[in-house]
Amino acid sequence: MALVVSGLDYGHPGGEPLYRDASFRVEAGTVVGVTGPSGSGKSTLGALLAGDLRPRAGEITVDGAPLPGRGFRPVQLIHQHPERAVNLKWRMRSVLRESHAVPRETLDLLGIRSEWLDRRPGELSGGELQRFCIARALHPATRYLVADEMTAMFDAITQARIWHALIGIVRERGLGMVVISHEPALLDRLCDERIPVERLRGPAGSARRSRWSPAARDAAGSA
């Protein structure tokens, strides 16, 4: 059981190639960190894994089946910007219900207060709204989670609480998880393995790589 990326090619329309023949896997029950400089393609990778973007070539499979093009997405993406992931006109009760009947226990673990359920996204702080996006992503049929700078808007104590709750659920359900983050300490704490995004560019990515510092190249090369 794994989320498997094989021979992935992708570049945004009109942009330079970001991924060439990239391959890696995330075993169910493991947490994999993805690191890389700003603009290197981490969020793009998250969108590809979740099925929001389609690869130009290559394949992404989920527990042996191709990533579905429609219907429920077994790879759920938790965005860096929660306000882009929800209908801003709906009350939070409906935002949650659109995904599934989130158990009260999960709401409590994520620190979601009952009074927030009757508000709209614009009436919550970024961190409060993000808790709802995490709860939504924990659909019973979710197999893998991709967390893209998920806790960037939280203070350190809340960040630690949210990660503790989420990793507990992930481990309990045997989900696989990809954590995209700029924070090495966070990745050290959470992840079983780290993948520098540079490693996924393949030999053809060396044209872009040459614009970066020798230290970054060495780090990528030794990974």
Ligand SMILES: Nc1ncnc2c1ncn2[C@@H]1O[C@H](COP(=O)(O)OP(=O)(O)OP(=O)(O)O)[C@@H](O)[C@H]1O
């Ligand atoms: N929809 C798009 N159309 C064209 N180019 C895009 C699009 N989205 C992102 N890009 C470009 O693709 C590259 C990778 O962007 P991406 O957001 O994946 O990087 P990132 O590593 O997540 O960056 P950050 O750490 O700053 O969030 C950037 O050069 C960006 O400008």
